Amino acid sequence: MKLAFATLFLVSLVLSSSIHAMAGDLSPQPAPSSCDDKCAVRCQRSGWKDRCLKYCGICCQKCHCVPSGPYVNKSECPCYRDLKNPKGKDKCP
Template identity: 40%
Template sequence: MALMVLATILSTCEANNGIDALPQPAKCYEIRFHCPWACQARCADNRKDKLCNRICNICCSKCNCVPPGTGEDTRYLCPCYDEITNSEGSKLKCP
């Protein structure tokens, strides 16, 4: 059963790649990043851990990555995560 689902997904991705008018799906063959585990580790030392986890998971679902560790010094390892700002563009949104 799982093999049939995987074959369907791969054939859909390959079918989309064959059409020139559509943009190529960038994530067809990527393995989905496990956001809850990564965010739990990222927010381990945060005093507002529930809020940190909620926001981190939102950022992770958009970027499909979370910087390792708990500090600011590793944010550059996930550029998308590092560039998400609040609605005014003045503060970084992701913890």
């Protein structure tokens, strides 16, 4: 009886962890072209456009949002606003 209970417990544990892992994979990821379009608008007036586009794309993939314009306050996307580099400065342009 103990062996059957232990086996049932292990099987249920494995199934619940795999279901949880699959649910995590279903989180909506923005399409790369979507991020590219949003970052192009965000970085259109940047002096370092290539660098701006690179870091904006990284932030977009992590946060799933980008502030809507070049001078729009970052509070429109709190995750984007709160990402910091190792020196504690803003990571996202």
